[in-house]
Amino acid sequence: MFTGIIETTGEIKRAAGKGSSTTIEISCGGDFSVAVSDSVSVDGVCLTAVEVKKDGKIFALDVSHETLSKTTLGGKRPGDKVNLERAMRADGRFGGHIVTGHADGTGIVSSAIKRGDFIDVSIKTGAKILKYVVKKGSIAVDGVSLTVNEKSGDCFGVTLIPYTLENTTFFRLKPGSAVNLEVDMIARYVHEFAKNTGGNREIDGEFLERHGFK
Numbered sequence: 278m279f280t281g282i283i284e285t286t287g288e289i290k291r292a293a294g295k296g297s298s299t300t301i302e303i304s305c306g307g308d309f310s311v312a313v314s315d316s317v318s319v320d321g322v323c324l325t326a327v328e329v330k331k332d333g334k335i336f337a338l339d340v341s342h343e344t345l346s347k348t349t350l351g352g353k354r355p356g357d358k359v360n361l362e363r364a365m366r367a368d369g370r371f372g373g374h375i376v377t378g379h380a381d382g383t384g385i386v387s388s389a390i391k392r393g394d395f396i397d398v399s400i401k402t403g404a405k406i407l408k409y410v411v412k413k414g415s416i417a418v419d420g421v422s423l424t425v426n427e428k429s430g431d432c433f434g435v436t437l438i439p440y441t442l443e444n445t446t447f448f449r450l451k452p453g454s455a456v457n458l459e460v461d462m463i464a465r466y467v468h469e470f471a472k473n474t475g476g477n478r479e480i481d482g483e484f485l486e487r488h489g490f491k
Contacts, residue, residue, distance in 0.1 A: 279318045281373035281415075281422025283360045283445050285309040287319075289353050290335065297342040300327075301353065304335045305361060311336040316364040316378070320446075321420030321457040322348050323378025348380050349419075349455045358446045360420045373422030374415040375462045382406050384418075386454040387432055396437045397426070398450060402458060407431065409460035409468055417459040421445055 287309075291302040303319065310333030311317055315326045317338065324338040345351035353359070365371070384402035400418065410416060410433050414425050421441065427434040442448045450456075 278365050279323070279362050279373075279376040279378055279420070280365050280369075280371055281376045281417050281420060282362065283421055284362050286358050286444075286446055287361045289355055289357045289359060291355060292353060295339070299340045299345060299351075300337055301340060301350070302335060302337045303359065303361070306334070309361060309363070310334060311363070318360070318362040318364075318376070318378045318420045320349060320359045321376070321378065321417050321459055322350055322380050347382060348457050349383055352455070358449070360445050362420060374417075376417045376420070376422065376459060377462065378420075378459070380457040380459050381409075382458055384456050384458050386450055386452055386456065388452055389450055394439045396442065396447075396450075397434060398437060399432045399434045400456065400458070401432045403431070406458055406460060407433065409464045411461075411464055414464060415461045417457075419446065419456045421447070 285305055285307050287303040287305040289301055290304050293300050311326045311329055312333055313326055313329055317324055317326055317336070319338065322344060324340060326336045327339055328337040329335070340350050382402065382405060384400040384406070386398060387401045388399045390397045407428070410425055410428055412425055412428055416423055416425055416433070416435070418435065423435040425433050426436055437447050
């Protein structure tokens, strides 16, 4: 389990195909280090370290065909930056929200408007994800825990604060950028519970918001 509070960013050093999967090698700095078998969130995707070098500062992870096809990792190339977070310690602070690293899909940045030191970002995605999105609820974007400010049509909006821009890869976001999305786990379970106990009635984010799930 992760929190969506990014620890550092890393750089992809190598991406090599291996059958239907790919092995990516990432370098990281600072106090961030990884051991073999550690779970690591890479741009919001939970992966397992299979090899480490240089005291954990360079590590390799295997990425399955399923993950490559449903996230942005399939398009990563050497030199690309990624957000990194290790699995949460049992005695650690919980500063974001519950993030599993099981991305629900992707979205495309439709606009990124600078307002002083902040940036308002609008992200376009499909109904499969939007039905779980609630205004003032949480969502993980490339592994970063963010609050939904608005929801309109096929888009939702978030605001990036200066600290987030300085400590994640988001300073590179621009219209057309693809991002990984993971909806709030609580919203997902409430949605499924209500659907399965209410005659299979489909509900969406507006329903959750009206009934106090914010």
